[in-house]
Amino acid sequence: MRTLYHIPLSPYSRKVRLALAEKRIPFELRIERFWERRPDFLAMNPACTVPVLQEENGFTIADSYAICEYLDEAYPDMPLFGRTLGERAEVRRLIAWFDHKFHAEVTRNLLYEKQLKRLLGRGNPDAAAMRAGYQNMKMHMEYIGDLAENRAWLAGSQISLADFAAAAQLSSLDYIGDVKWELSEPARDWYARMKSRPCFRGLLADRISGLAPPDHYSDPDF
Amino acid sequence: MRTLYHIPLSPYSRKVRLALAEKRIPFELRIERFWERRPDFLAMNPACTVPVLQEENGFTIADSYAICEYLDEAYPDMPLFGRTLGERAEVRRLIAWFDHKFHAEVTRNLLYEKQLKRLLGRGNPDAAAMRAGYQNMKMHMEYIGDLAENRAWLAGSQISLADFAAAAQLSSLDYIGDVKWELSEPARDWYARMKSRPCFRGLLADRISGLAPPDHYSDPDF
Ligand SMILES: N[C@@H](CCC(=O)N[C@@H](CS)C(=O)NCC(=O)O)C(=O)O
Ligand SMILES: N[C@@H](CCC(=O)N[C@@H](CS)C(=O)NCC(=O)O)C(=O)O
Numbered sequence: 001m002r003t004l005y006h007i008p009l010s011p012y013s014r015k016v017r018l019a020l021a022e023k024r025i026p027f028e029l030r031i032e033r034f035w036e037r038r039p040d041f042l043a044m045n046p047a048c049t050v051p052v053l054q055e056e057n058g059f060t061i062a063d064s065y066a067i068c069e070y071l072d073e074a075y076p077d078m079p080l081f082g083r084t085l086g087e088r089a090e091v092r093r094l095i096a097w098f099d100h101k102f103h104a105e106v107t108r109n110l111l112y113e114k115q116l117k118r119l120l121g122r123g124n125p126d127a128a129a130m131r132a133g134y135q136n137m138k139m140h141m142e143y144i145g146d147l148a149e150n151r152a153w154l155a156g157s158q159i160s161l162a163d164f165a166a167a168a169q170l171s172s173l174d175y176i177g178d179v180k181w182e183l184s185e186p187a188r189d190w191y192a193r194m195k196s197r198p199c200f201r202g203l204l205a206d207r208i209s210g211l212a213p214p215d216h217y218s219d220p221d222f
Numbered sequence: 223m224r225t226l227y228h229i230p231l232s233p234y235s236r237k238v239r240l241a242l243a244e245k246r247i248p249f250e251l252r253i254e255r256f257w258e259r260r261p262d263f264l265a266m267n268p269a270c271t272v273p274v275l276q277e278e279n280g281f282t283i284a285d286s287y288a289i290c291e292y293l294d295e296a297y298p299d300m301p302l303f304g305r306t307l308g309e310r311a312e313v314r315r316l317i318a319w320f321d322h323k324f325h326a327e328v329t330r331n332l333l334y335e336k337q338l339k340r341l342l343g344r345g346n347p348d349a350a351a352m353r354a355g356y357q358n359m360k361m362h363m364e365y366i367g368d369l370a371e372n373r374a375w376l377a378g379s380q381i382s383l384a385d386f387a388a389a390a391q392l393s394s395l396d397y398i399g400d401v402k403w404e405l406s407e408p409a410r411d412w413y414a415r416m417k418s419r420p421c422f423r424g425l426l427a428d429r430i431s432g433l434a435p436p437d438h439y440s441d442p443d444f
Contacts, residue, residue, distance in 0.1 A: 045315075046365070047323055059308065065287070066314035074307055085296055086281065092288035093267075100322070101269055143268070 005032040005041065005052040008206045009115060009175060011107055012064035012099070013051040014168035019068055019161060021199035023078045027053075029202075035120050064099070068161055080161040091155045094147075094162035098169050102140050107169050109133025110178045115211075138183055145184030154190070167194045171203050177214040181222070188222075196220040227254040227263065227274040230428045231337060231397060233329055234286035234321070235273040236390035241290055241383060243421035245300045249275075251424075257342050286321070290383055302383040313377045316369075316384035320391050324362055329391050331355025332400045337433075360405055367406030376412070389416045393425050399436040403444070410444075418442040 004020070004027050006013035020027050032041055034048050045052045045062035053061045053070075061067045072081050082088045110133040113125035144166060147154045155162035170191060173179045181188045194200060204218035216222035226242070226249050228235035242249050254263055256270050267274045267284035275283045275292075283289045294303050304310045332355040335347040366388060369376045377384035392413060395401050403410045416422060426440035438444035 047315075047319060059311075061311040061315070063315045063318040065318050066311050069291075069314055070307060070311050073310065085292060088295065089281075089283040089288050089292050092291055093269075093283070093285045096285040096287050097269060 002027040002056055003030050003054045004028070005030050005044075005054070006050045007031055007034070008208050009111060009172050010050050011103065011111075011168045011172040012049075014171055014203055015099075015161070015165050016051045016053065016064050016067050016071075017202055018164040018168060018199050019071055019080055021202055022080065022159075022164070022197070023071060023075050025071070025075055065095075068095075072161075080159075080164070082155065082158065082160055087156055087158075087160075091160045091162045094155050095165045098162070098165040102166070102169050105136040106133050106140055107173060109136070111172055111176060114176060114178075133178075134180070137180060141180065141183035141187050144190065145186040148186040148190035163190075163194060167191065167200075171200075174217055175206065175208075175213045176211070177217075192220055192222065195222075224249040224278055225252050225276045226250070227252050227266075227276070228272045229253055229256070230430050231333060231394050232272050233325065233333075233390045233394040234271075236393055236425055237321075237383070237387050238273045238275065238286050238289050238293075239424055240386040240390060240421050241293055241302055243424060244302065244381075244386070244419070245293060245297050247293070247297055287317075290317075294383075302381075302386070304377065304380065304382055309378055309380075309382075313382045313384045316377050317387045320384070320387040324388070324391050327358040328355050328362055329395060331358070333394055333398065336398060336400075355400075356402070359402060363402065363405035363409050366412065367408040370408040370412035385412075385416060389413065389422075393422075396439055397428065397430075397435045398433070399439075414442055414444065417444075 002025070004013065004016060006017070006029055008031070017029075032038070032050050032052070034041065034050055037048055041052070042048055044054070044060045047062065049063070051064055051067060053067045061070050068080070072079055080091075082091045109129040113129050113133070117123060117125060144154065151157065153159045153163050154166055170179055181191075195204065207213070224247070226235065226238060228239070228251055230253070239251075254260070254272050254274070256263065256272055259270055263274070264270055266276070266282045269284065271285070273286055273289060275289045277283075283292050290302070294301055302313075304313045331351040335351050335355070339345060339347060366376065373379065375381045375385050376388055392401055403413075417426065429435070
């Protein structure tokens with residue numbers, strides 16, 4: 001069976017889970033405690049990060065960027081990158097925005113500080129980083145809201161990987177109760193639409209032992 | 223004329239300059255002091271980062287990931303991402319490695335601390351970050367050396383954007399004299415081959431006023 005090595009709260013793994021599910025490509029999840037640096041996993045991905053996708057025939061793809069582009073090339077039904085060059089440029093600009101800018105300015109300051117640091121034994125959350133994360137969230141929620149108000153989906157008239165990249169970051173943060181949905185009603189409405197898609201079911205069913213999500217986490221009408 | 227908004231030491235801009243030159247796509251460079259947040263530039267790229275590419279007809283593409291994928295789709299001669307799905311996955315894995323892992327572990331700790339921080343008025347270089355940068359450079363030079371010893375080019379038998387992504391990071395650091403070439407002879411030999419390609423000429427001719435590169439910077443037989 002096709003296998004995705006992941007951890008539940010990894011936003012990059014969530015982006016790939018959404019892309020696979022939206023394309024209706026069956027897969028199995030396997031948790032990889034990447035911080036243990038398992039030799040067989042290092043051989044699959046020298047960067048030792050999740051996600052890593054392994055196809056049934058053994059073909060392995062490391063890195064969520066490489067995986068998502070691969071999925072659209074190998075399984076072209078339900079294209080997630082847009083059709084025209086202009087659409088594709090906009091989808092990818094926004095993927096980079098969420099994967100790197102949103103991640104560095106928001107997700108890292110909250111999710112990494114509060115959860116991952118503990119897993120990795122790197123000490124306590126840094127209060128200044130957390131303040132910066134909450135502060136930066138304002139601009140980002142407004143930006144998502146602006147996009148959502150002016151377009152059917154974040155990158156244009158069709159749903160695309162830009163929506164999944166954004167939803168992946170937000171859903172990881174939402175699991176730990178750290179998204180201030182009141183910051184933008186259009187962003188919240190867009191996310192409610194995302195949550196009610198069948199591809200989202202797997203994410204909403206995630207439960208990490210010892211860390212319960214807030215009640216609204218899996219409720220599409222939150 | 224096609225225009226690339228850039229700053230000379232930006233590794234992401236250098237990656238795009240190399241890709242354009244390798245594909246023999248003519249372009250003009252325009253320096254963008256992104257820290258001034260010029261309104262017309264913000265309208266082209268809300269992230270306010272360089273590089274941004276503007277085609278002659280006004281079509282604008284922000285973000286080096288979106289630009290490079292666009293170039294390969296719009297100008298398919300001299301493909302830079304490999305042909306088979308397997309080659310393409312490997313090229314993209316390595317692009318992510320150099321754009322994000324190498325950048326975060328090495329380039330940022332040296333180039334940002336020593337140069338960009340001053341431009342942005344964010345204070346003095348952080349000594350601990352610089353130490354980490356030099357320390358991390360060892361692993362990275364060894365990894366490049368390993369790839370270069372086992373393959374014709376970093377991602378396989380053909381030159382690809384993986385080579386340009388790596389060379390872009392290294393050439394920015396080399397300009398400020400911060401690459402320890404003695405760490406890996408195969409990495410140095412690979413870089414000498416890169417430097418002697420016609421596409422590299424533009425980078426080697428860069429001169430920033432008040433900041434001279436070391437003598438070996440533009441010498442292919444360094
Ligand atoms: N560029 C990688 C980044 C993946 C990433 O950073 N994953 C995190 C978990 S969300 C990880 O594995 N971190 C381990 C580490 O940085 O050592 C991708 O897009 O797949
Ligand atoms: N994801 C962007 C990153 C570009 C980037 O970080 N560029 C730097 C210069 S090398 C920049 O413009 N930084 C401005 C900032 O971060 O505010 C890309 O690949 O184009």
